[in-house]
Amino acid sequence: MTLQSIVDKLGATVALGAERLDTEVEHAFASDLMSDVLTLKDTPVLVTGLCNVQTIRTCDMANLDVVVFVRNKRPTEDMIELAEDNDMVLICSQYSMFKTCGLLWELGMKPLY
Amino acid sequence: MHQEYTVIEGDFVNAGKASSSVKKTLKQLNVNPQVVKRVVVALYEAEVNAIAHAYGGKVLVDIDADKIKMVVADKGPGIPDIALAMQEGYSTARPEVRDMGFGAGMGLPNMQKNVDKLNVTSEVGVGTTVEMEVNFG
Numbered sequence: 739m740t741l742q743s744i745v746d747k748l749g750a751t752v753a754l755g756a757e758r759l760d761t762e763v764e765h766a767f768a769s770d771l772m773s774d775v776l777t778l779k780d781t782p783v784l785v786t787g788l789c790n791v792q793t794i795r796t797c798d799m800a801n802l803d804v805v806v807f808v809r810n811k812r813p814t815e816d817m818i819e820l821a822e823d824n825d826m827v828l829i830c831s832q833y834s835m836f837k838t839c840g841l842l843w844e845l846g847m848k849p850l851y
Numbered sequence: 852m853h854q855e856y857t858v859i860e861g862d863f864v865n866a867g868k869a870s871s872s873v874k875k876t877l878k879q880l881n882v883n884p885q886v887v888k889r890v891v892v893a894l895y896e897a898e899v900n901a902i903a904h905a906y907g908g909k910v911l912v913d914i915d916a917d918k919i920k921m922v923v924a925d926k927g928p929g930i931p932d933i934a935l936a937m938q939e940g941y942s943t944a945r946p947e948v949r950d951m952g953f954g955a956g957m958g959l960p961n962m963q964k965n966v967d968k969l970n971v972t973s974e975v976g977v978g979t980t981v982e983m984e985v986n987f988g
Contacts, residue, residue: 770952771952771953771955771957772951772952772953773896773952773953773955773957773958773961774955774957776892776895776896776957776961777957777961777964788951788952790863790950790951790952791863791864792863792866792867792899792951792952792953793952795866795867795870795871795895796867796895796952798867798871798874799867799870799871799874799888799891799892799895800888800892801884801888816864
């Protein structure tokens with residue numbers, strides 16, 4: 739599915755990368771623990787409640803390009819600047835982690851494990 | 852090629868700068884992307900550890916044709932029991948470290964999983980040195 743379909747399903751806003759919403763994605767991984775994210779071999783969409791510069795750095799190290807922040811968390815200017823350098827897409831969901839994941843599941847997104 | 856970076860205590864905003872810079876260098880050198888990922892994940896965890904647990908330190912990186920050697924040396928409280936610190940889930944991290952998405956006791960185990968050689972030496976009250984090597988081939 740496209741990132742646009744994720745944005746539509748979540749009624750989300752796009753903080754960065756609106757021009758890249760035609761990107762196709764298949765898998766998602768949800769965690770607030772960045773050490774967990776650093777163990778991933780694949781590059782899923784990251785769903786997280788952790789909204790700070792380390793979220794973006796972790797994605798840089800793990801080669802993840804798409805983050806969905808939950809509970810209406812908004813990335814700061816510093817985060818957006820760093821994410822821009824890495825051609826990332828940052829999406830803000832108004833829903834909780836649980837509901838966001840539920841909606842993405844309904845949409846057909848697959849887990850890694 | 853030799854690179855050096857300084858790590859400052861509690862400077863979470865800049866945690867990962869050294870790893871990010873090493874990633875760019877290795878990409879320019881056309882190192883296999885999967886190897887690059889192993890290198891930067893291990894170095895990033897080590898950087899975060901130095902910032903989270905110590906009073907600052909140095910990151911020294913040496914890149915040869917066939918391998919990268921990384922040393923993260925901090926001045927800090929040291930690790931009294933290295934074998935215990937290597938266990939997944941064991942952590943002494945402060946709440947602010949956990950707020951940054953770390954501190955779950957996965958740092959050293961993550962380093963070990965990603966590098967070909969890991970050597971941790973530590974003296975209580977002096978500091979800790981983490982030496983890592985990853986082969987490109």
